Amino acid sequence: MPADTDVPLIVEMRGITIRFPGVLALDNVDFSLRPGEIHSLMGENGAGKSTLIKALTGVYAIDSGSIMVSGEHQSFVTTADAQAAGISTVYQEINLCPNLSVGENVMLGHEKRGRFGIDWKSTFEEAEHHMASLGLDVDSRSILESHSIAIQQLIAISRAMVLDAKVLILDEPTSSLDRGEVEQLFGVIRSLRDRGVAILFVSHFLEQVYEISDRITVLRNGQLVGEHLVEELPRDALVAEMIGRELDDLTAISASAGREVDRTGTPVLRAAGLGKRGMLESADVSVYDGEVVGLAGLLGSGRTELVRLLYGADRPDTGEIDVAGVRQRVQSPRHAMARGMAFSSENRRAEGVVSDLTVAENMILGIQAQRGWLRRVRKSEQDAVVGEYMEALGVRPADPTMPAGNLSGGNQQKVLLARWLATAPELLILDEPTRGIDVGAKADIQRKVAELSAQGLSVIFISSELEEVLRIAQRVVVMRDRRSIGELESSKVNLDHLIDYIAHKEGSVLQ
Amino acid sequence: MTAVETEKAPRNAVFAGIDTFVNRHASVLPTVAAAVILSVLLVGANIRFDGRFLTPGNISALLLNNAFLMVLAVGMTFVIVTAGIDLSVGSVMGFTGILGASMLSGGVPAIVVIPTMLVAGALIGLLIGVLVQYFNVQPFIASLAGLFLGRGLAYVVSLNSIRVEDPVVLWLQTTRFRLGDWYITPTGIIALVVVAIGALVMQYTRFGRTVYAVGGSESSAELMGLKVARTKVMVYVISGLCGGLAGLLLTAFSGAGYPRYGIGTELDVIATVVIGGTLLAGGRGYVLGSMIGVFVFATITTIISFMGAEQSWTHIIVGGLLLLFIVVQRAIVARTSRTG
Structure with missing residues (x-):
C-alpha cells in the first residue's frame, strides 16, 4: 500500500x-x-x-x-x-x-x-x-x-x-x-x-x-x-x-527458434521503408523460405498496421514490397492471396470466423475465395480438407457441422488456421493467434506452426507474449512507436534482452 | 509585394467570415436551398402564367389542399432526424379517417371521436417505437408492419367510403376566415400551429435536442446520459399522433372517410421532408424546412395542373428534385466534416 x-x-x-x-x-x-x-x-x-x-x-x-x-x-x-x-x-x-x-x-x-x-x-x-x-x-x-x-x-x-x-x-x-x-x-x-x-x-x-x-x-x-x-x-x-514472465509449460514445444534457416536465397517477402500516414512511420521486414519471423512490441507499436500493409488490407504511402524478388504493388487482400499470402486477423470474431456458418463451411471459405465464387468445391474434396485439419489441429468438439460461433476462442482460432492452411499459402501471417485462448489450444497452434515452417512454410508471427515469440520465431523484428527499430536472432537473446530492447527509451518519438 | 499582401488580407477576412458561417450553419444550407427553389418555382410560374399564379386565392389553396401533408411532414421530421423512418403514416391517416367517419355516422359525438382518432394514431406509433427501441427491429421493417396494420384495420372498419355530416368536423373545412382575398380554414390553422409547435419543441426543449443528439450519434447520446430510449419511442408516438391528426384533417377536407386514402402518401411525406433539408442519415433537419418542402411539392402539383399536363409529371419532377437534394446534402456533409 x-x-x-x-x-x-x-x-x-x-x-x-x-x-x-x-x-x-x-x-x-x-x-x-x-x-x-x-x-x-x-x-x-x-x-x-x-x-x-x-x-x-x-x-x-x-x-x-x-x-x-x-x-x-x-x-x-x-x-x-x-x-x-x-x-x-x-x-x-x-x-x-x-x-x-x-x-x-x-x-x-x-x-x-x-x-x-x-x-x-x-x-x-x-x-x-x-x-x-x-x-x-x-x-x-x-x-x-x-x-x-x-x-x-x-x-x-x-x-x-x-x-x-x-x-x-x-x-x-x-x-x-x-x-x-x-x-x-x-x-x-x-x-x-x-x-x-x-x-x-x-x-x-x-x-x-x-x-x-x-x-x-x-x-x-x-x-x-x-x-x-x-x-x-x-x-x-x-x-x-x-x-508477465510466467514459466509456462510450453517451453518444451519446439526447438523451432534454434532451427537454422537458409537466408542466402531470395526472400519470400521483403518490405523496406513501408509506411502509411497515421498508421505506420517506417518498417522493414523480410522473410525467407521456411522461416518464422516474429514481430514484437507493445500494443500500438505498429505490428498489426505493418502486416495489414503487407497483405494489402491497407495501402502504403511509402516504401516497397518484393514478393519472391519481384517488385509488387499489393493492392488488395485478393491480390495478396493470389501471390501466396494468407492473413489471419487478430480480430477473431469481427474479421475472421463467420459465427453462423458451420466449422466445415468456415474452413472451406479460404479455398472457395481463392478459386472464385462460381467454382464449386466438390463435396468429397471439402470432406477431405475438413477431415484432415480437424484431425491435425485437434479441433474440439470434433463436429464439423457445429456453428463456429459456439466454439471456444482457441478452437475458433484453429478453424481460422485451417482455413488459411487449406489454401496452401507460401507465407502465412498470424496476428495474435494465441490471444485469450487456453494453454492446450495454444500449444496445438504453436506446434502446428513450428511443424509447417520446418516443412518450408514462411510465417510472420505476431504475439504480445514475448516468450511465445522467442520460442517460435528464428528472428524477431522489434517494433516501437510505429516503426521497426531492429532485429534480433532468437537463439542469441533471452527474454530480458528483448524486454530491454522494447522498453529502452532512446529513439522514441517522445523524447 | 506589399500591395499584394494588403489585397490579400481583406479577402482572407471574407473567407474567414464565410468559414465561420459555414462552420456554424452548414446544416441550414439545404433548407435555404429549398427556400430558394420554392421562390424560383413561384416566381417562374407567375411569369409563365401571366401573373395568374401568385394570387392570394391560389397561395391560400396551396396551404389548405396540403394541410394533412404538412402535419404528417412535421411528425416525419422528428423520426428522420433520429435517423429513423416511418412508413406507416399514410395508412395511419387512412385508418383514423375511416374510423372517425364510421364512428360519426354511428352517432358518436365529435368530442369523443376526435380524441379517439388521435389516440389510435399515437398507439400505432407507440407500437412501432417499442418495436424499434426494445425489440431492436429496424425502423423500416417496424413501420412497414405499422403500414400493413393500419391499412388492414382501415378495411376492417369499412370497405366503402363513408360520408361525414357531423357539423363540427365539416366546420373545420368549410369555415373561411378572410383577410382581403386571403383566406384560411381551421384545418390550415391547425397545420400551421402544428408546424410552430414542432419547430419550437425541436429547438427549445431538451427532448428536441436529444432528438438531434440521437441522430448525430446514438451511442454518444447514451454515454452522455441522455434519455435515448424514451426519445426514440416518443418520436414514433409523435409521428403516429400526427398521422391521426392528418386523418381528421383529410376527413374534414374531403367530407368523407375512405379506407384507401393515403396509399403511397408516406413516400410523398418522406420526399417533402428530404427536399426541406432533413438528412436521411439523421442529425440534421428542421420542421420549418419540411414545411417549405411541402410547399415545393404542392407548388409543383399546382403548376402541372395549371399547365393541364399529366399529374405523373409531379412525381417525375419531385423524383428529380429529391436526387438533386440528396447529392447537395452529401456535398455539404463532406464539406463540413473534417474529421476521420
Whole structure:
C-alpha cells in the first residue's frame, strides 16, 4: 500500500470480479483513486483495463466486489448514474455528437432554461466559460465536426467540467494526437489535477505515461499485478509486469527458434521503408523460405498496421514490397492471396470466423475465395480438407457441422488456421493467434506452426507474449512507436534482452 | 509585394467570415436551398402564367389542399432526424379517417371521436417505437408492419367510403376566415400551429435536442446520459399522433372517410421532408424546412395542373428534385466534416 494513506480515497474498488461467457474478465481486482492525482492504468490488450473502466462508469454490472465513491457505496446501472456521482469519461473515439454545435455538446442535458424553453444565449455563455477555464478558445456556435480530434477531445473534457466531475477517466486520449496537441491536453490534465480532480489515464504510450502519471496500476489477464508510485517503478519493471514472465509449460514445444534457416536465397517477402500516414512511420521486414519471423512490441507499436500493409488490407504511402524478388504493388487482400499470402486477423470474431456458418463451411471459405465464387468445391474434396485439419489441429468438439460461433476462442482460432492452411499459402501471417485462448489450444497452434515452417512454410508471427515469440520465431523484428527499430536472432537473446530492447527509451518519438 | 499582401488580407477576412458561417450553419444550407427553389418555382410560374399564379386565392389553396401533408411532414421530421423512418403514416391517416367517419355516422359525438382518432394514431406509433427501441427491429421493417396494420384495420372498419355530416368536423373545412382575398380554414390553422409547435419543441426543449443528439450519434447520446430510449419511442408516438391528426384533417377536407386514402402518401411525406433539408442519415433537419418542402411539392402539383399536363409529371419532377437534394446534402456533409 502506498505511503500517503491519510488522503481520503475518492474511488475505492474492492474485489471486483466480472465474468463474461467463458472468460473471467476481472478477477478480484482492487483499484483506488485519490483526489488530485493522475493515475495510469496499464496492461496489454485483454488485461482488463477497459472492463475495469466500464465497471466504474456503470456500463457493465459487477458480479462481485464493491465500489465506493466519495465514501458512499454505489451500484451504477447506467452511465448517467456514474455521471451523477461525479465520474466522467472521455473516450478515444470521441463520444460527442458531430452534428451539433460545440457549445451544445458541452451542455447537452444541462442546457440553461428560461421561461420559453432553452435559453441559448446563456447556454452558450456557460459553455464558453467552461471551455475558457481549460484555456480553450473555440467558437461555441460552430459545428463540432469542423474541429480537429484534439480540440474535440478538449471539448469532451469541458463537458466533464459541466458535470462537475470529481473523477475524470481518459481512455487512450492521445492515440490520434500529434505532439503539440498532446502537450496542450497534458496542460489541461495537470491543471485539473491541481484543482483536485482525480484522473484515471489510460495510454499505451509509455513515454506519455511516465511524463504525466503520479501513480501506476498494472493489470494482467484480468488480475491486479501491482500499484506503484511512478518514481518507484522503472520502465523495464513496468514492461515485465505488463507482459508477465510466467514459466509456462510450453517451453518444451519446439526447438523451432534454434532451427537454422537458409537466408542466402531470395526472400519470400521483403518490405523496406513501408509506411502509411497515421498508421505506420517506417518498417522493414523480410522473410525467407521456411522461416518464422516474429514481430514484437507493445500494443500500438505498429505490428498489426505493418502486416495489414503487407497483405494489402491497407495501402502504403511509402516504401516497397518484393514478393519472391519481384517488385509488387499489393493492392488488395485478393491480390495478396493470389501471390501466396494468407492473413489471419487478430480480430477473431469481427474479421475472421463467420459465427453462423458451420466449422466445415468456415474452413472451406479460404479455398472457395481463392478459386472464385462460381467454382464449386466438390463435396468429397471439402470432406477431405475438413477431415484432415480437424484431425491435425485437434479441433474440439470434433463436429464439423457445429456453428463456429459456439466454439471456444482457441478452437475458433484453429478453424481460422485451417482455413488459411487449406489454401496452401507460401507465407502465412498470424496476428495474435494465441490471444485469450487456453494453454492446450495454444500449444496445438504453436506446434502446428513450428511443424509447417520446418516443412518450408514462411510465417510472420505476431504475439504480445514475448516468450511465445522467442520460442517460435528464428528472428524477431522489434517494433516501437510505429516503426521497426531492429532485429534480433532468437537463439542469441533471452527474454530480458528483448524486454530491454522494447522498453529502452532512446529513439522514441517522445523524447 | 506589399500591395499584394494588403489585397490579400481583406479577402482572407471574407473567407474567414464565410468559414465561420459555414462552420456554424452548414446544416441550414439545404433548407435555404429549398427556400430558394420554392421562390424560383413561384416566381417562374407567375411569369409563365401571366401573373395568374401568385394570387392570394391560389397561395391560400396551396396551404389548405396540403394541410394533412404538412402535419404528417412535421411528425416525419422528428423520426428522420433520429435517423429513423416511418412508413406507416399514410395508412395511419387512412385508418383514423375511416374510423372517425364510421364512428360519426354511428352517432358518436365529435368530442369523443376526435380524441379517439388521435389516440389510435399515437398507439400505432407507440407500437412501432417499442418495436424499434426494445425489440431492436429496424425502423423500416417496424413501420412497414405499422403500414400493413393500419391499412388492414382501415378495411376492417369499412370497405366503402363513408360520408361525414357531423357539423363540427365539416366546420373545420368549410369555415373561411378572410383577410382581403386571403383566406384560411381551421384545418390550415391547425397545420400551421402544428408546424410552430414542432419547430419550437425541436429547438427549445431538451427532448428536441436529444432528438438531434440521437441522430448525430446514438451511442454518444447514451454515454452522455441522455434519455435515448424514451426519445426514440416518443418520436414514433409523435409521428403516429400526427398521422391521426392528418386523418381528421383529410376527413374534414374531403367530407368523407375512405379506407384507401393515403396509399403511397408516406413516400410523398418522406420526399417533402428530404427536399426541406432533413438528412436521411439523421442529425440534421428542421420542421420549418419540411414545411417549405411541402410547399415545393404542392407548388409543383399546382403548376402541372395549371399547365393541364399529366399529374405523373409531379412525381417525375419531385423524383428529380429529391436526387438533386440528396447529392447537395452529401456535398455539404463532406464539406463540413473534417474529421476521420
